[in-house]
Amino acid sequence: MEWIITFSFFFSGCFFCISLFFINKVLSKSKKNSIKLSIYESGEETVGDNSIAFNQKYLLVAFVFVLFEIEVLLLYPWSLAYVENINSSNERSYILLIEFITFIFLLLTGLIYAYKLKIFEWGLSNTPLKKIKIPEIYSKFNEIVK
Numbered sequence: 001m002e003w004i005i006t007f008s009f010f011f012s013g014c015f016f017c018i019s020l021f022f023i024n025k026v027l028s029k030s031k032k033n034s035i036k037l038s039i040y041e042s043g044e045e046t047v048g049d050n051s052i053a054f055n056q057k058y059l060l061v062a063f064v065f066v067l068f069e070i071e072v073l074l075l076y077p078w079s080l081a082y083v084e085n086i087n088s089s090n091e092r093s094y095i096l097l098i099e100f101i102t103f104i105f106l107l108l109t110g111l112i113y114a115y116k117l118k119i120f121e122w123g124l125s126n127t128p129l130k131k132i133k134i135p136e137i138y139s140k141f142n143e144i145v146k
Contacts, residue, residue, distance in 0.1 A: 060119045064111075071107050078103075 078100060085093040114120070 057119060057122070060114070060117075064114050064119065067110065068107070071103075074103070075100075 078096065082093060082096045085096060
């Protein structure tokens with residue numbers, strides 16, 4: 001019986017969201033014209049070409065940042081569980097410690113790999129992008145932007 005109530009709330013919420021979307025599409029009076037389709041940013045007209053060459057290093061540094069940001073988010077609950085198991089003299093504390101060491105080892109391996117690719121060096125001639133293996137979709141994106 002409890003599942004029926006949960007599913008009914010879930011499906012009624014989905015139905016409500018989808019129905020509002022379709023009601024908006026049917027009742028809205030949106031006509032596309034050249035003014036609406038023009039590029040407008042911060043009250044200023046754009047000057048020159050709108051597409052600029054995007055350095056792929058920014059993307060790689062963002063990936064490394066997100067990786068280590070997630071690491072910090074995962075370490076906090078781990079530390080709470082570890083302290084709780086240490087205080088209760090539980091055998092699981094050794095398993096948690098081994099998991100922690102493995103997790104940190106993998107992250108440090110990724111950091112060393114990124115350092116060897118010279119992602120963190122911002123010199124113009126020091127780091128050719130040909131050495132950095134970027135997934136195909138991002139290199140296609142960079143070609144489209146150019």
